[in-house]
Amino acid sequence: MYSHCDVNGNNTSKYLVLTAMATGLVALSFVASHRASTALFQSPVVSSVGTVRPMPVASRISHPSSSARIPRGASVARYASGTEDAFAAESAAPAAGVAPQQAASSIMNMFLIGIPAACVAAFAYLQRRPQAPAAAAAGYGTLPLPTNAFGAGYTVSAHRGAAATRLYSSASANVETSKRSAMITEEEKRALLDKTDVFVFDCDGVIWKGDSLIEGVPETLEMLKAMGKKMFFVTNNSTKSRAGYLKKFLSLGLKVEADEIYSSSYAAAAYLESIDFPKDKKVYVIGEVGIQEELDLVGIQHIGGPADAGKVVELTPGLALDHDKDVAAVVVGFDRYFNYHKIQTAQLCINENPGCMFIATNTDAVTHLTDAQEWAGNGSMVGCIKGCTNREPTVVGKPSGFMLDNIANKFGIDKSKICMVGDRLDTDILFGQNNGTNTMLVFTGVTTPETLEKSPVNPDNLIPGIADLMTVKQ
Numbered sequence: 001m002y003s004h005c006d007v008n009g010n011n012t013s014k015y016l017v018l019t020a021m022a023t024g025l026v027a028l029s030f031v032a033s034h035r036a037s038t039a040l041f042q043s044p045v046v047s048s049v050g051t052v053r054p055m056p057v058a059s060r061i062s063h064p065s066s067s068a069r070i071p072r073g074a075s076v077a078r079y080a081s082g083t084e085d086a087f088a089a090e091s092a093a094p095a096a097g098v099a100p101q102q103a104a105s106s107i108m109n110m111f112l113i114g115i116p117a118a119c120v121a122a123f124a125y126l127q128r129r130p131q132a133p134a135a136a137a138a139g140y141g142t143l144p145l146p147t148n149a150f151g152a153g154y155t156v157s158a159h160r161g162a163a164a165t166r167l168y169s170s171a172s173a174n175v176e177t178s179k180r181s182a183m184i185t186e187e188e189k190r191a192l193l194d195k196t197d198v199f200v201f202d203c204d205g206v207i208w209k210g211d212s213l214i215e216g217v218p219e220t221l222e223m224l225k226a227m228g229k230k231m232f233f234v235t236n237n238s239t240k241s242r243a244g245y246l247k248k249f250l251s252l253g254l255k256v257e258a259d260e261i262y263s264s265s266y267a268a269a270a271y272l273e274s275i276d277f278p279k280d281k282k283v284y285v286i287g288e289v290g291i292q293e294e295l296d297l298v299g300i301q302h303i304g305g306p307a308d309a310g311k312v313v314e315l316t317p318g319l320a321l322d323h324d325k326d327v328a329a330v331v332v333g334f335d336r337y338f339n340y341h342k343i344q345t346a347q348l349c350i351n352e353n354p355g356c357m358f359i360a361t362n363t364d365a366v367t368h369l370t371d372a373q374e375w376a377g378n379g380s381m382v383g384c385i386k387g388c389t390n391r392e393p394t395v396v397g398k399p400s401g402f403m404l405d406n407i408a409n410k411f412g413i414d415k416s417k418i419c420m421v422g423d424r425l426d427t428d429i430l431f432g433q434n435n436g437t438n439t440m441l442v443f444t445g446v447t448t449p450e451t452l453e454k455s456p457v458n459p460d461n462l463i464p465g466i467a468d469l470m471t472v473k474q
Contacts, residue, residue, distance in 0.1 A: 181453070184440070184461045189472045192461060196438065197417040199224060200407070202398075203235040203245075205423035205445020206466060210371040213252045214444050216467025221254065223473055231260060232407055236362035236397040236427060238265040238333030238378070241293035262407065264361035264397035265290035268331050270406060271359065271396045273298040282326045284349050286342050286381060287333030287361070303327070304345065309337030313344060323348040332385055332393065333361040334378040347388040358389065362397030364427060366446065374446065398422075399430035404437070421466060423447055425457040433457070442466060 184192070201207060207217055224231060233249075233256065240248065242261045249256045268291055272283065277300055285291050285305040295302045303324060313321065321341075327349040335342070350356050364377035382393060396402050408415050418437040422428020423445025432439040441447060441459035444466075452462075463469070 181449070182462070184463050184468075186471060188461065189469060192419065192438070192440070193227065193229075193469075193472060195417070196229065196419045198230045198232065198413055198419070200232045200234055200404070200418055200420045200432075200437070201466070202422035202424065202428045202445075203233055204237060204368040206421060206428075206442055207233065207254070208252060209368050209445070212371045213254075214465060214467070216465065216470060218253060220466050220469055223470060230411075230413075231256075232262060233260060234262040234398065234403055234407075234431075236264045236364050236378070237367065238263060238268070238290050238361040238397075239288040239336075240265065240290040241297075242266050243293065244290055262403045263290060263294075264403075265294045265333060267396040267400075267403050267406075268333070268359055268361050269294035269298045269300065271394070271402060272300055272329065278328060280326070281328035282324060283329045283331055284324070284327045284345060285331050285333070286338065286346060286385070287331065287335050288337075291331055291333050291361070304342065306337065308342050308345070309339070311339060311341035313340050321345065321348065323352070325353060327353055327356060329357040329359055330385070331359045331361065332378070332382050334367065335381055338381050338384075343384050343388060346385050350385070350389045350391060358385065358391045358393045360393035360395045360397070362427070363393075363395055364424070368445070398424075398427040399434055401431070401435040404431065404435045419461075425452065425455045425459070429457050429459050 206214070208214060221231065233245075235245070240263060242258055242263055242265075245261045245263055246256070246258050249261070265287070272295075277283075279299065279301075281301070283295060283300055283302040285295075285302050287305060289306060292302055292305050313319075321344050323345050330346045330349050332346070350358050360382045361378060363379040363382050365379045366374040367377040369375040386392065404415070404418075404420075407413065408418075415436040416438075418432070419440055420428060420432030420437045421440045421442060422431070423442050425441070425447055429439045429441055438461070439459045440461040440463055441452070442463055442465050443449070444464070452459075
Protein backbone atom coordinates (compact mmCIF):
# COMPACT_ATOMS: atom_id res chain seq x y z
CA MET A 1 0.00 0.00 0.00
CA TYR A 2 0.96 3.61 -0.23
CA SER A 3 2.55 4.99 2.90
CA HIS A 4 0.42 7.89 4.15
CA CYS A 5 0.61 9.97 7.26
CA ASP A 6 -2.76 9.61 8.98
CA VAL A 7 -5.02 12.47 9.92
CA ASN A 8 -3.87 12.40 13.55
CA GLY A 9 -0.28 13.07 12.50
CA ASN A 10 1.18 9.89 13.97
CA ASN A 11 4.34 10.08 11.85
CA THR A 12 4.82 13.72 12.80
CA SER A 13 4.41 12.86 16.48
CA LYS A 14 7.17 10.26 16.22
CA TYR A 15 9.60 12.86 14.87
CA LEU A 16 8.59 15.27 17.68
CA VAL A 17 9.15 12.55 20.27
CA LEU A 18 12.60 11.69 18.91
CA THR A 19 13.52 15.38 18.87
CA ALA A 20 12.36 15.90 22.47
CA MET A 21 14.23 12.85 23.68
CA ALA A 22 17.39 13.90 21.86
CA THR A 23 17.13 17.42 23.32
CA GLY A 24 16.72 15.99 26.82
CA LEU A 25 19.75 13.76 26.45
CA VAL A 26 21.87 16.61 25.08
CA ALA A 27 20.82 18.82 27.98
CA LEU A 28 21.58 16.05 30.46
CA SER A 29 24.99 15.40 28.93
CA PHE A 30 25.87 19.10 28.86
CA VAL A 31 24.85 19.74 32.46
CA ALA A 32 26.53 16.64 33.80
CA SER A 33 29.79 17.23 31.95
CA HIS A 34 29.79 20.93 32.87
CA ARG A 35 29.23 20.25 36.54
CA ALA A 36 31.81 17.47 36.60
CA SER A 37 34.47 19.55 34.88
CA THR A 38 33.78 22.51 37.14
CA ALA A 39 34.09 20.27 40.17
CA LEU A 40 37.32 18.82 38.86
CA PHE A 41 39.00 22.16 38.14
CA GLN A 42 37.87 23.63 41.45
CA SER A 43 38.76 20.63 43.60
CA PRO A 44 42.00 20.46 45.54
CA VAL A 45 44.65 18.10 44.24
CA VAL A 46 47.30 16.48 46.31
CA SER A 47 50.70 17.24 44.80
CA SER A 48 53.78 15.13 44.98
CA VAL A 49 55.02 17.02 48.10
CA GLY A 50 51.67 16.83 49.87
CA THR A 51 50.64 20.45 49.27
CA VAL A 52 46.95 21.06 48.63
CA ARG A 53 46.33 23.77 46.05
CA PRO A 54 43.16 24.94 44.25
CA MET A 55 43.52 25.79 40.59
CA PRO A 56 43.77 29.56 40.10
CA VAL A 57 40.71 31.14 38.59
CA ALA A 58 42.80 32.98 36.02
CA SER A 59 44.29 29.73 34.79
CA ARG A 60 40.82 28.18 34.50
CA ILE A 61 39.68 30.99 32.33
CA SER A 62 42.71 31.67 30.16
CA HIS A 63 44.24 28.25 29.58
CA PRO A 64 43.13 26.92 26.18
CA SER A 65 43.63 23.32 27.28
CA SER A 66 41.36 23.48 30.30
CA SER A 67 39.12 20.84 28.71
CA ALA A 68 42.06 18.49 27.97
CA ARG A 69 42.44 15.25 29.87
CA ILE A 70 44.60 15.75 32.98
CA PRO A 71 46.74 12.79 34.03
CA ARG A 72 45.78 11.14 37.28
CA GLY A 73 47.64 12.73 40.21
CA ALA A 74 48.97 15.72 38.26
CA SER A 75 48.90 19.09 39.98
CA VAL A 76 46.19 21.07 38.26
CA ALA A 77 47.99 24.32 38.89
CA ARG A 78 51.30 23.13 37.48
CA TYR A 79 49.71 21.34 34.53
CA ALA A 80 47.81 24.52 33.66
CA SER A 81 50.98 26.57 33.81
CA GLY A 82 52.61 24.31 31.23
CA THR A 83 55.63 23.32 33.39
CA GLU A 84 56.79 20.10 31.76
CA ASP A 85 59.09 18.99 34.59
CA ALA A 86 56.30 19.48 37.07
CA PHE A 87 54.07 17.38 34.82
CA ALA A 88 56.68 14.64 34.60
CA ALA A 89 57.35 14.73 38.34
CA GLU A 90 53.74 14.57 39.29
CA SER A 91 52.57 12.08 36.65
CA ALA A 92 52.97 9.22 39.11
CA ALA A 93 51.50 11.04 42.09
CA PRO A 94 48.46 9.60 43.95
CA ALA A 95 45.09 10.14 42.36
CA ALA A 96 42.84 12.88 43.62
CA GLY A 97 39.03 12.63 43.86
CA VAL A 98 36.37 15.10 42.82
CA ALA A 99 34.92 16.98 45.70
CA PRO A 100 31.92 14.97 47.02
CA GLN A 101 29.61 17.97 47.18
CA GLN A 102 30.31 18.81 43.50
CA ALA A 103 29.64 15.21 42.34
CA ALA A 104 26.40 15.18 44.29
CA SER A 105 25.44 18.44 42.63
CA SER A 106 25.98 16.86 39.17
CA ILE A 107 23.78 13.89 40.07
CA MET A 108 21.05 16.20 41.34
CA ASN A 109 21.12 18.15 38.06
CA MET A 110 20.66 14.86 36.16
CA PHE A 111 17.55 14.10 38.19
CA LEU A 112 16.21 17.65 38.01
CA ILE A 113 16.70 18.18 34.23
CA GLY A 114 17.48 14.95 32.34
CA ILE A 115 14.85 12.62 33.79
CA PRO A 116 11.95 15.14 33.53
CA ALA A 117 12.89 15.73 29.87
CA ALA A 118 12.73 12.00 29.19
CA CYS A 119 9.37 11.77 31.00
CA VAL A 120 7.94 14.60 28.91
CA ALA A 121 9.09 12.83 25.72
CA ALA A 122 7.51 9.53 26.81
CA PHE A 123 4.24 11.26 27.73
CA ALA A 124 4.13 12.97 24.32
CA TYR A 125 4.63 9.63 22.59
CA LEU A 126 1.84 7.96 24.58
CA GLN A 127 -0.53 10.81 23.84
CA ARG A 128 0.15 10.85 20.07
CA ARG A 129 0.53 7.12 19.28
CA PRO A 130 -1.90 5.51 16.73
CA GLN A 131 -5.21 4.45 18.19
CA ALA A 132 -6.79 1.01 17.84
CA PRO A 133 -9.30 0.40 15.02
CA ALA A 134 -12.19 0.35 17.49
CA ALA A 135 -11.36 3.91 18.47
CA ALA A 136 -11.15 5.20 14.92
CA ALA A 137 -12.60 8.64 14.52
CA ALA A 138 -15.13 9.31 11.80
CA GLY A 139 -13.87 11.15 8.74
CA TYR A 140 -14.50 11.60 5.04
CA GLY A 141 -12.28 12.10 2.05
CA THR A 142 -10.64 10.39 -0.87
CA LEU A 143 -7.78 7.95 -0.92
CA PRO A 144 -5.82 6.98 -4.03
CA LEU A 145 -5.31 3.24 -3.83
CA PRO A 146 -2.39 1.42 -5.46
CA THR A 147 -2.35 -1.00 -8.31
CA ASN A 148 -2.83 -4.47 -6.93
CA ALA A 149 -4.06 -7.91 -7.83
CA PHE A 150 -7.46 -6.47 -8.70
CA GLY A 151 -6.12 -4.39 -11.59
CA ALA A 152 -5.44 -0.69 -12.15
CA GLY A 153 -5.38 1.80 -9.30
CA TYR A 154 -8.58 3.59 -8.43
CA THR A 155 -9.89 6.18 -6.02
CA VAL A 156 -12.34 5.55 -3.24
CA SER A 157 -14.42 8.68 -2.80
CA ALA A 158 -17.17 9.85 -0.51
CA HIS A 159 -20.80 9.32 -1.47
CA ARG A 160 -24.03 10.53 0.02
CA GLY A 161 -24.94 8.22 2.86
CA ALA A 162 -21.38 6.93 3.17
CA ALA A 163 -19.94 5.89 6.51
CA ALA A 164 -16.29 6.35 7.36
CA THR A 165 -14.11 3.27 7.31
CA ARG A 166 -10.55 3.10 8.58
CA LEU A 167 -7.87 1.25 6.63
CA TYR A 168 -4.46 0.38 7.96
CA SER A 169 -1.20 0.22 6.04
CA SER A 170 1.52 -2.36 6.64
CA ALA A 171 3.30 0.24 8.77
CA SER A 172 0.26 0.41 11.10
CA ALA A 173 -0.41 4.03 10.16
CA ASN A 174 -4.15 4.51 10.00
CA VAL A 175 -5.66 6.41 7.08
CA GLU A 176 -9.21 7.51 6.53
CA THR A 177 -11.39 6.69 3.57
CA SER A 178 -15.12 6.60 3.01
CA LYS A 179 -17.14 3.49 2.40
CA ARG A 180 -20.68 3.58 1.16
CA SER A 181 -22.91 1.57 3.49
CA ALA A 182 -26.40 2.91 2.73
CA MET A 183 -28.63 1.18 0.20
CA ILE A 184 -29.69 3.13 -2.86
CA THR A 185 -32.62 5.49 -2.25
CA GLU A 186 -35.70 5.87 -4.44
CA GLU A 187 -34.41 9.23 -5.66
CA GLU A 188 -31.05 7.67 -6.55
CA LYS A 189 -32.77 4.79 -8.37
CA ARG A 190 -34.63 7.25 -10.60
CA ALA A 191 -31.45 9.22 -11.26
CA LEU A 192 -29.59 6.01 -12.12
CA LEU A 193 -32.26 4.89 -14.56
CA ASP A 194 -32.35 8.32 -16.18
CA LYS A 195 -28.61 8.40 -16.90
CA THR A 196 -28.16 4.72 -17.82
CA ASP A 197 -28.81 3.40 -21.33
CA VAL A 198 -27.27 -0.05 -20.89
CA PHE A 199 -27.26 -2.51 -17.99
CA VAL A 200 -24.58 -5.21 -17.96
CA PHE A 201 -25.53 -8.01 -15.57
CA ASP A 202 -23.40 -10.73 -14.09
CA CYS A 203 -25.31 -14.04 -14.07
CA ASP A 204 -24.30 -16.24 -11.11
CA GLY A 205 -25.48 -14.53 -7.93
CA VAL A 206 -27.40 -11.80 -9.80
CA ILE A 207 -29.78 -13.55 -12.21
CA TRP A 208 -29.60 -17.07 -10.79
CA LYS A 209 -27.83 -19.20 -8.21
CA GLY A 210 -26.93 -22.58 -9.65
CA ASP A 211 -30.03 -23.64 -11.56
CA SER A 212 -32.45 -21.55 -9.49
CA LEU A 213 -33.74 -18.19 -10.69
CA ILE A 214 -33.51 -15.37 -8.14
CA GLU A 215 -36.93 -14.03 -7.16
CA GLY A 216 -38.15 -10.96 -9.02
CA VAL A 217 -35.59 -11.13 -11.83
CA PRO A 218 -38.00 -11.78 -14.78
CA GLU A 219 -40.23 -8.85 -13.83
CA THR A 220 -37.24 -6.52 -13.39
CA LEU A 221 -35.79 -7.40 -16.79
CA GLU A 222 -39.18 -6.87 -18.44
CA MET A 223 -39.51 -3.46 -16.77
CA LEU A 224 -36.07 -2.38 -17.99
CA LYS A 225 -36.82 -3.60 -21.51
CA ALA A 226 -40.10 -1.63 -21.49
CA MET A 227 -38.13 1.46 -20.47
CA GLY A 228 -35.94 1.06 -23.57
CA LYS A 229 -32.84 -0.09 -21.72
CA LYS A 230 -30.41 -2.37 -23.52
CA MET A 231 -29.11 -5.34 -21.52
CA PHE A 232 -26.15 -7.71 -21.70
CA PHE A 233 -25.34 -10.71 -19.56
CA VAL A 234 -21.68 -11.31 -18.81
CA THR A 235 -20.45 -14.40 -16.95
CA ASN A 236 -17.02 -15.70 -16.04
CA ASN A 237 -18.30 -19.28 -16.15
CA SER A 238 -16.68 -20.96 -19.16
CA THR A 239 -18.40 -24.35 -18.95
CA LYS A 240 -20.98 -23.30 -21.54
CA SER A 241 -20.78 -21.47 -24.85
CA ARG A 242 -23.16 -18.63 -25.69
CA ALA A 243 -25.44 -21.18 -27.30
CA GLY A 244 -25.37 -23.24 -24.12
CA TYR A 245 -26.19 -20.21 -21.99
CA LEU A 246 -29.01 -19.22 -24.31
CA LYS A 247 -30.62 -22.59 -23.60
CA LYS A 248 -30.26 -21.98 -19.86
CA PHE A 249 -31.85 -18.53 -20.09
CA LEU A 250 -34.78 -19.91 -22.08
CA SER A 251 -35.20 -22.85 -19.72
CA LEU A 252 -35.57 -20.39 -16.85
CA GLY A 253 -38.20 -18.39 -18.75
CA LEU A 254 -35.95 -15.45 -19.60
CA LYS A 255 -36.25 -14.06 -23.12
CA VAL A 256 -32.83 -12.92 -24.27
CA GLU A 257 -30.94 -12.89 -27.56
CA ALA A 258 -27.74 -14.83 -28.25
CA ASP A 259 -25.73 -11.66 -28.95
CA GLU A 260 -26.70 -10.31 -25.53
CA ILE A 261 -24.75 -13.10 -23.82
CA TYR A 262 -21.01 -12.84 -23.14
CA SER A 263 -19.29 -15.79 -21.48
CA SER A 264 -15.60 -16.13 -20.69
CA SER A 265 -15.51 -19.12 -23.08
CA TYR A 266 -16.55 -16.75 -25.87
CA ALA A 267 -14.02 -14.18 -24.63
CA ALA A 268 -11.17 -16.70 -24.93
CA ALA A 269 -12.05 -17.54 -28.53
CA ALA A 270 -12.67 -13.89 -29.44
CA TYR A 271 -9.33 -12.88 -27.94
CA LEU A 272 -7.41 -15.49 -29.96
CA GLU A 273 -9.27 -14.42 -33.10
CA SER A 274 -8.45 -10.75 -32.41
CA ILE A 275 -4.71 -11.48 -32.34
CA ASP A 276 -4.86 -13.57 -35.53
CA PHE A 277 -4.02 -16.86 -33.88
CA PRO A 278 -2.32 -19.03 -36.54
CA LYS A 279 -4.68 -21.49 -38.20
CA ASP A 280 -1.95 -24.14 -38.33
CA LYS A 281 -1.44 -24.00 -34.55
CA LYS A 282 -3.50 -25.58 -31.78
CA VAL A 283 -4.93 -24.67 -28.39
CA TYR A 284 -4.66 -27.07 -25.47
CA VAL A 285 -7.86 -26.74 -23.43
CA ILE A 286 -8.23 -27.26 -19.72
CA GLY A 287 -11.96 -26.83 -19.39
CA GLU A 288 -15.28 -28.09 -20.63
CA VAL A 289 -17.27 -28.03 -23.85
CA GLY A 290 -18.03 -24.31 -23.71
CA ILE A 291 -14.49 -23.32 -24.68
CA GLN A 292 -14.30 -25.94 -27.42
CA GLU A 293 -17.60 -24.88 -28.98
CA GLU A 294 -16.51 -21.24 -29.11
CA LEU A 295 -13.14 -22.17 -30.65
CA ASP A 296 -14.97 -24.19 -33.31
CA LEU A 297 -17.03 -21.11 -34.24
CA VAL A 298 -13.89 -19.11 -35.06
CA GLY A 299 -12.08 -22.00 -36.77
CA ILE A 300 -9.30 -22.58 -34.23
CA GLN A 301 -7.93 -26.09 -33.75
CA HIS A 302 -7.91 -27.48 -30.23
CA ILE A 303 -7.07 -30.60 -28.21
CA GLY A 304 -7.62 -31.65 -24.60
CA GLY A 305 -10.77 -30.62 -22.77
CA PRO A 306 -13.21 -33.42 -21.88
CA ALA A 307 -11.12 -35.90 -23.94
CA ASP A 308 -8.43 -35.79 -21.23
CA ALA A 309 -10.86 -36.37 -18.36
CA GLY A 310 -10.02 -39.49 -16.45
CA LYS A 311 -6.49 -39.83 -17.83
CA VAL A 312 -4.13 -41.13 -15.18
CA VAL A 313 -0.35 -40.75 -15.14
CA GLU A 314 1.27 -44.06 -14.16
CA LEU A 315 4.74 -43.16 -12.98
CA THR A 316 7.26 -45.75 -14.17
CA PRO A 317 11.05 -45.50 -14.52
CA GLY A 318 12.00 -43.37 -17.50
CA LEU A 319 8.43 -42.18 -18.19
CA ALA A 320 8.18 -38.98 -20.27
CA LEU A 321 4.73 -37.66 -21.13
CA ASP A 322 4.33 -36.71 -24.77
CA HIS A 323 2.90 -33.33 -25.74
CA ASP A 324 1.92 -31.73 -29.02
CA LYS A 325 4.63 -29.40 -30.32
CA ASP A 326 2.03 -27.48 -32.39
CA VAL A 327 0.25 -26.16 -29.31
CA ALA A 328 0.72 -22.38 -29.27
CA ALA A 329 -1.76 -21.51 -26.50
CA VAL A 330 -3.07 -23.14 -23.33
CA VAL A 331 -6.53 -21.95 -22.27
CA VAL A 332 -7.52 -22.71 -18.67
CA GLY A 333 -11.22 -22.60 -17.81
CA PHE A 334 -13.31 -24.17 -15.08
CA ASP A 335 -12.91 -27.94 -15.26
CA ARG A 336 -14.71 -30.43 -13.02
CA TYR A 337 -12.42 -33.16 -14.38
CA PHE A 338 -9.14 -31.43 -13.66
CA ASN A 339 -6.30 -33.93 -13.18
CA TYR A 340 -2.53 -34.35 -13.06
CA HIS A 341 -2.33 -35.38 -16.73
CA LYS A 342 -3.79 -31.99 -17.69
CA ILE A 343 -1.42 -30.13 -15.37
CA GLN A 344 1.64 -31.87 -16.80
CA THR A 345 0.52 -31.41 -20.40
CA ALA A 346 -0.11 -27.72 -19.84
CA GLN A 347 3.25 -27.11 -18.21
CA LEU A 348 5.09 -28.98 -20.99
CA CYS A 349 3.35 -26.91 -23.68
CA ILE A 350 3.97 -23.60 -21.90
CA ASN A 351 7.52 -24.34 -20.79
CA GLU A 352 8.81 -26.19 -23.86
CA ASN A 353 6.88 -24.88 -26.88
CA PRO A 354 8.45 -21.56 -27.96
CA GLY A 355 6.04 -18.64 -27.63
CA CYS A 356 3.19 -20.71 -26.18
CA MET A 357 0.60 -18.41 -24.56
CA PHE A 358 -1.07 -18.96 -21.19
CA ILE A 359 -4.69 -17.73 -21.19
CA ALA A 360 -7.18 -17.88 -18.30
CA THR A 361 -10.90 -17.42 -18.77
CA ASN A 362 -11.05 -16.04 -15.20
CA THR A 363 -9.42 -16.35 -11.80
CA ASP A 364 -12.54 -16.53 -9.61
CA ALA A 365 -11.79 -18.08 -6.22
CA VAL A 366 -15.25 -19.58 -5.78
CA THR A 367 -18.33 -20.08 -7.94
CA HIS A 368 -22.02 -21.07 -7.69
CA LEU A 369 -22.39 -24.58 -9.08
CA THR A 370 -25.45 -25.13 -6.92
CA ASP A 371 -27.60 -22.90 -4.76
CA ALA A 372 -26.58 -24.84 -1.63
CA GLN A 373 -22.98 -23.67 -1.23
CA GLU A 374 -19.97 -22.05 -2.86
CA TRP A 375 -17.56 -24.23 -4.83
CA ALA A 376 -13.88 -23.82 -5.66
CA GLY A 377 -13.61 -21.69 -8.80
CA ASN A 378 -11.32 -21.50 -11.79
CA GLY A 379 -8.74 -19.60 -9.77
CA SER A 380 -7.75 -22.90 -8.17
CA MET A 381 -7.00 -24.46 -11.58
CA VAL A 382 -5.21 -21.39 -12.90
CA GLY A 383 -3.11 -21.36 -9.72
CA CYS A 384 -1.86 -24.89 -10.42
CA ILE A 385 -0.61 -23.92 -13.89
CA LYS A 386 0.93 -20.70 -12.58
CA GLY A 387 2.76 -22.70 -9.94
CA CYS A 388 4.41 -25.13 -12.35
CA THR A 389 5.23 -22.63 -15.11
CA ASN A 390 6.05 -19.51 -13.09
CA ARG A 391 4.00 -17.57 -15.63
CA GLU A 392 1.15 -15.10 -15.21
CA PRO A 393 -1.82 -15.72 -17.51
CA THR A 394 -3.59 -13.33 -19.85
CA VAL A 395 -7.04 -13.08 -18.26
CA VAL A 396 -9.88 -12.49 -20.72
CA GLY A 397 -12.79 -12.63 -18.29
CA LYS A 398 -13.77 -10.09 -15.64
CA PRO A 399 -12.20 -7.84 -14.38
CA SER A 400 -10.26 -7.64 -17.65
CA GLY A 401 -11.83 -5.06 -19.94
CA PHE A 402 -11.82 -7.27 -23.04
CA MET A 403 -15.52 -8.21 -22.96
CA LEU A 404 -16.67 -4.70 -22.08
CA ASP A 405 -14.57 -3.21 -24.87
CA ASN A 406 -16.08 -5.76 -27.25
CA ILE A 407 -19.61 -4.77 -26.24
CA ALA A 408 -18.92 -1.02 -26.48
CA ASN A 409 -17.18 -1.26 -29.85
CA LYS A 410 -19.57 -3.71 -31.46
CA PHE A 411 -22.75 -1.83 -30.48
CA GLY A 412 -21.37 1.73 -30.42
CA ILE A 413 -22.09 2.30 -26.73
CA ASP A 414 -20.66 5.10 -24.58
CA LYS A 415 -19.24 3.40 -21.48
CA SER A 416 -20.33 6.28 -19.26
CA LYS A 417 -23.92 5.29 -20.08
CA ILE A 418 -23.37 1.72 -18.82
CA CYS A 419 -24.10 0.39 -15.33
CA MET A 420 -22.34 -2.83 -14.36
CA VAL A 421 -24.39 -4.91 -11.91
CA GLY A 422 -22.75 -7.76 -10.03
CA ASP A 423 -22.29 -9.61 -6.76
CA ARG A 424 -18.49 -9.77 -6.72
CA LEU A 425 -16.27 -6.88 -5.73
CA ASP A 426 -13.03 -8.22 -7.20
CA THR A 427 -14.48 -9.11 -10.61
CA ASP A 428 -17.84 -7.48 -11.35
CA ILE A 429 -17.39 -4.14 -9.62
CA LEU A 430 -13.76 -3.75 -10.70
CA PHE A 431 -14.81 -4.77 -14.21
CA GLY A 432 -16.97 -1.65 -14.27
CA GLN A 433 -14.72 0.69 -12.32
CA ASN A 434 -11.57 -0.15 -14.27
CA ASN A 435 -13.36 0.38 -17.56
CA GLY A 436 -15.30 3.60 -17.02
CA THR A 437 -18.83 2.48 -16.13
CA ASN A 438 -21.15 3.09 -13.22
CA THR A 439 -21.41 0.16 -10.79
CA MET A 440 -24.06 -1.43 -8.58
CA LEU A 441 -23.44 -4.21 -6.05
CA VAL A 442 -26.18 -6.72 -5.15
CA PHE A 443 -26.26 -8.88 -2.03
CA THR A 444 -27.90 -11.94 -3.61
CA GLY A 445 -24.52 -13.56 -4.32
CA VAL A 446 -21.12 -13.96 -2.66
CA THR A 447 -20.64 -10.48 -1.14
CA THR A 448 -22.04 -9.66 2.29
CA PRO A 449 -22.09 -6.31 4.11
CA GLU A 450 -19.20 -7.60 6.24
CA THR A 451 -17.00 -8.46 3.24
CA LEU A 452 -17.87 -5.11 1.66
CA GLU A 453 -16.73 -3.28 4.78
CA LYS A 454 -13.35 -5.04 4.71
CA SER A 455 -12.75 -4.50 0.99
CA PRO A 456 -11.03 -1.45 -0.54
CA VAL A 457 -13.45 -1.65 -3.48
CA ASN A 458 -16.26 0.89 -3.18
CA PRO A 459 -19.28 0.38 -5.49
CA ASP A 460 -21.21 3.42 -6.70
CA ASN A 461 -24.54 1.93 -5.61
CA LEU A 462 -25.74 -0.78 -3.22
CA ILE A 463 -29.00 -2.68 -3.62
CA PRO A 464 -30.32 -5.86 -1.97
CA GLY A 465 -31.10 -7.40 -5.37
CA ILE A 466 -32.03 -6.20 -8.85
CA ALA A 467 -35.71 -6.85 -8.06
CA ASP A 468 -35.55 -3.80 -5.76
CA LEU A 469 -35.42 -1.60 -8.87
CA MET A 470 -39.10 -2.51 -9.33
CA THR A 471 -40.12 0.01 -6.66
CA VAL A 472 -39.44 2.81 -9.15
CA LYS A 473 -42.31 1.48 -11.29
CA GLN A 474 -44.82 1.69 -8.42
